[in-house]
Amino acid sequence: MTEAAPQRPVILAVDDDTAVLSAVRGDLRSKYGRNYRLLTASGGAEAVTTLERLKLRGDPVAVVISDQRMPQVTGVEVLSKALELFPEVRTVLLTAYADTEVAIGAINDLHLDYYILKPWDPPEERLFPIIDDLLEDWHAHNQPGHAMTRVVGSRWSARTHEIRDFLQRNQIPMQWFDVDTSEEGRLLVEAAGDDGLPLVITPDGTALHTPDVAALAAALGHRTHADAEAFDLAIVGAGPAGLAAAVYGASEGLRTVCVEASVAGGQAGQSSRIENYLGFPTGISGSDLARRAVTQARRFNVEVLAPTSVLNLDLGGPYPRMELTDGSTLSCGAVILACGVSYRSLDVPGSAELEGRGVFYGASLSERDTVTGEDIVVVGGANSAGQAAVYFSEYARTVTILCRAPSLGAKMSAYLVDQIAVRPNIAVRCGATIRSVSGTEGLETVSVADSSSGSAVDIAASALFVFIGASPHTDWLPPQIARDERGFILTGPALGSRRFKTADGDRDPFLYETGVAGVFAVGDVRSGSMKRVASAVGEGSVAVQFVHQVLRS
Structure with missing residues (x-):
């Protein structure tokens, strides 16, 4: 039997001004007409009716773009209805300059995704990049059913929690079935064989029983091995600091590898919404920020390996050498340690026994x-x-x-x-x-x-x-990397009288350089750092400038 072709997602444009509606329809059709259904409504009431009809039909709605000033039903009311019917829809308000305060109110009240000032000419600069970004976000959270990874397990299982957390933080579309309450979950277990829970069924139909995160990542096609053995720059950790260093390093011509033990994004990747990060007026989730950063890094040919752990940093040779859990090694001209922190354990009666089970x-x-x-x-x-x-x-x-x-x-x-x-x-x-x-x-x-x-x-x-509170991931580091009494890495002026010998004479450590020349530490793992996403990004990007100086010396 031939399967029905998947429905194209809908982009709905709303404006009671026929000239403006014609212009936005033409621009959107020229860029998105092949892959999306472009619908229009000539007023707020018509838009609400259209949205209700789409909901009844089960059609996917990706983006709604609405003018604000319309009689009877305003643009904010249209977008509010769209979010009620389609919680994952991305929303854009078309406004005049005088309506900016309304748009800011919609950001606070509705989590409006974007507002665009009219006119938006040229669309290649003021319309398409915004819609492209919103569509990428929408697709990251909305995949067809056949692309879903299905998980069957108990809500009180620590391994089930670990798997679900891994999938969620990687934004891998997932369906979860509680085996204690879901008939569908029990049927999947019967079909796959009762060889232990949790059961994970990948989009290609592979059944994995009680997999660890590494096995699950491999089954889903995650990259965990590098193509090469030598790099200009190796970064340990793919949180905001590490990903910023990766983007800046690779964009400036350094052959770069970024190794992450768990999930890209670090602690920030668990944040539901970061609202004070510059450039995102509506806020952004930590996982979305991580996804964007990883995409940007890979665009510059960074090799992002995750989940892959570094077992040891060998500083005995002419260049630093990292030993990975799979037995492979990576040599590099410089290292940036952005390995982050983890939350301290509660350490009260009952906490260890119930970890992952509440x-x-x-x-x-x-x-x-x-x-x-x-x-x-x-x-x-x-x-x-x-x-x-x-x-x-x-x-x-x-x-x-x-x-x-x-x-x-x-x-x-x-x-x-x-x-x-x-x-x-x-x-x-x-x-x-x-x-x-x-x-x-x-x-x-x-x-x-x-x-x-x-x-x-x-x-x-x-x-x-x-x-x-936080405990730094520094137990694996050699003793040459100086740390404070809590295990955070000392850098720059905090190293006191430490000096490095170079061909041009002795020098002081650079600002984020550790007690070993050419090895830097940035972000939460660094002693004295400010525990904020923006400061971590700044440290990661600045450290790359010092890496260039080390590689040139």
């Missing part, structure tokens, strides 16, 4: 479905905790934030504090610490103590997301 470190956005309608707890007082609390409050019945500090404003950005304050299902308990966690199959209770009075109370919760 106790999670980091945002674990893949758990959105499991916390819907339930009571959850977020531990921490910095931005990562605030972003997670805001995100999960859209799904959970209640979110309780536990913070040791006397107020959230001590470490959290004001915009997040303000958002938390207006969400009725978020409760904040400052001056609070966790005594223990408990549960049988999964997490059930969190015991919380007030640090001033010492009195304790039990909170019922099915999930606990922990953000309580």
